[in-house]
Amino acid sequence: MTEMIDPFGRMVSYLRVSVTDRCDFRCVYCMSEDMTFLPKTDVLSLEELDRLCSAFIRKGVKKLRLTGGEPLVRRNIMSLFRDLGRHLETGALEELTLTTNGSQLSRFASELVSCGVRRINVSLDTLDADKFHKITRWGKLDKVMGGLKAAQDAGLQIKLNAVAVRGFNDMELDDMLGWCGEQEFDLTLIETMPLGEIDEVRADQYLPLSEVRENLSKNWTLTDIPYKTGGPARYVNVEETGRKLGFITPMTHNFCESCNRVRLTCTGTLYMCLGQDDAADLRQPLRASEADELLNAAIDEAIGRKPKGHDFIIDRTNNTPATTRHMSVTGG
Ligand code: SAM
Numbered sequence: 001m002t003e004m005i006d007p008f009g010r011m012v013s014y015l016r017v018s019v020t021d022r023c024d025f026r027c028v029y030c031m032s033e034d035m036t037f038l039p040k041t042d043v044l045s046l047e048e049l050d051r052l053c054s055a056f057i058r059k060g061v062k063k064l065r066l067t068g069g070e071p072l073v074r075r076n077i078m079s080l081f082r083d084l085g086r087h088l089e090t091g092a093l094e095e096l097t098l099t100t101n102g103s104q105l106s107r108f109a110s111e112l113v114s115c116g117v118r119r120i121n122v123s124l125d126t127l128d129a130d131k132f133h134k135i136t137r138w139g140k141l142d143k144v145m146g147g148l149k150a151a152q153d154a155g156l157q158i159k160l161n162a163v164a165v166r167g168f169n170d171m172e173l174d175d176m177l178g179w180c181g182e183q184e185f186d187l188t189l190i191e192t193m194p195l196g197e198i199d200e201v202r203a204d205q206y207l208p209l210s211e212v213r214e215n216l217s218k219n220w221t222l223t224d225i226p227y228k229t230g231g232p233a234r235y236v237n238v239e240e241t242g243r244k245l246g247f248i249t250p251m252t253h254n255f256c257e258s259c260n261r262v263r264l265t266c267t268g269t270l271y272m273c274l275g276q277d278d279a280a281d282l283r284q285p286l287r288a289s290e291a292d293e294l295l296n297a298a299i300d301e302a303i304g305r306k307p308k309g310h311d312f313i314i315d316r317t318n319n320t321p322a323t324t325r326h327m328s329v330t331g332g
Contacts, residue, residue: 003060004262004299006272006306014230014261015061017053018331019046019077020069021266025101026137027125029163029192030327032199033137043266046080048286052264055292057087059299062094063230065121067331069266072104081115088116095230099123099161099332103139105147109154119157121188122148123332126162126169127179135168148183159186159246161332166207173212174219181241188233188246193275194314196326206314208252216245230260250275256309262302263330270302271330275310275322 004012022037023030044052053064064084071077087093096115102122112120124144126132132141151158160180162169169176173189180187189212192205213236216222221239228235232255233246249255256273263271268283280302285294312322 001058001060001296002300004303006303008306008308010259010306011060012260012262012303012306013060014063014065015053015056015264016065016067016261016331017049017264017266018068018329019049019066019071019080019266020074021329022073023068023070023101023328024073024103025070025139027123027163028135028137028200029165029198029202029205030196032197035326035328038267044268044283044286046074046076046083048268048283049080049266050083051292052268052282052286052295053084054087055295055299056264057092058292059296063097064093064095065097065099065331067099069328069331070101070103071098072100072108078108078111078115081112081117085116095119097121101136101139102144102147102151106143106150109147109150109156112151113154113156117156119159120151121159121161122151123161123163124148125165126172127176128172131168131172135165148185152183158183159188161188161190163190163192164207164209164212165192165205167204170207170212170215173216177216177220177238177245178241181238181243184243186244186246188248190248190332191251192314193250193327194312194321195275195323196321196329197324198326201319202314202321203316203319206251209247209249210252213247232259250310251312251314254309259306259309262306265329265331270299272302272306273310274330275312276307277323277325278305278307280305 099121129141222236225237233248235244235246238245270280285298
């Protein structure tokens with residue numbers, strides 16, 4: 001089985017799979033309030049997703065992240081986690097993980113552990129219940145807090161992801177860093193990316209993390225460290241808490257040169273770059289044959305087209321997104 005090496009010599013070893021485009025939140029930087037979702041008939045079955053993921057694992061994927069939409073709102077999603085867990089047992093897969101908004105974690109935390117999940121990313125942009133409701137439009141903070149507690153009790157390692165939004169959480173990031181220290185969570189901050197039409201102006205939301213780091217440095221001792229999780233974050237150690245703080249900076253510092261990822265949607269469309277529209281349809285070759293030859297050939301052809309990187313721009317003269325699809329389609 002050939003490994004997946006792109007035209008720039010980067011080996012693809014990380015697959016992110018958006019198992020549904022549906023979500024129980026409507027975060028203002030992610031979706032518009034009035035979203036049209038995919039008809040259920042377009043969505044791959046969990047068995048088909050398992051077959052696709054397994055094909056990628058045979059081609060060298062070592063790290064698999066399920067995302068969405070909200071992965072934990074897909075019906076019977078635990079059966080996919082459980083099936084994929086077999087690749088951890090054989091050692092073919094090194095890590096199975098997920099990105100979640102935490103709303104369903106109280107129900108699923110222990111089961112995730114029994115499927116082999118050890119680390120999870122939970123997205124949380126504020127610790128203030130009113131502001132949380134405002135940014136998610138539909139979310140309830142106490143439900144997420146309950147989910148975090150359940151995940152901790154189940155023994156999951158937790159990293160919080162927060163999108164830095166100007167005028168919304170910039171004044172709160174110091175407190176969040178302190179709180180994460182107390183809870184023994186790492187924290188990663190993310191710059192907002194121009195993906196999909198939203199109801200607000202991106203330039204108003206955009207907060208460069210170079211600015212955030214400068215402000216945080218006034219109160220915390222931040223030291224660069226070479227720590228890597230396979231994703232795009234660059235980490236510092238926070239001396240006062242002993243925890244790590246990550247920065248994902250698609251806008252101020254392009255990280256594409258070390259990109260090892262591709263993204264699969266719940267319809268079987270493979271995006272070779274989060275910020276580009278070029279894609280490959282894997283559903284057709286998947287369904288065309290029970291053997292995987294056609295599928296493998298389609299994957300190889302797609303990897304041969306992986307672009308060098310994204311070209312994101314957010315400024316006042318340009319409110320057009322880099323892609324028409326929202327982050328909820330490709331997953332984070
Ligand atoms: N529902 C899950 C969650 O909330 O984590 C998984 C999907 S969500 C699309 C994945 C991550 O993408 C979240 O951390 C979210 O905050 C982030 N995100 C969504 N839209 C974004 C954007 N335009 N720019 C940067 N991050 C974004």
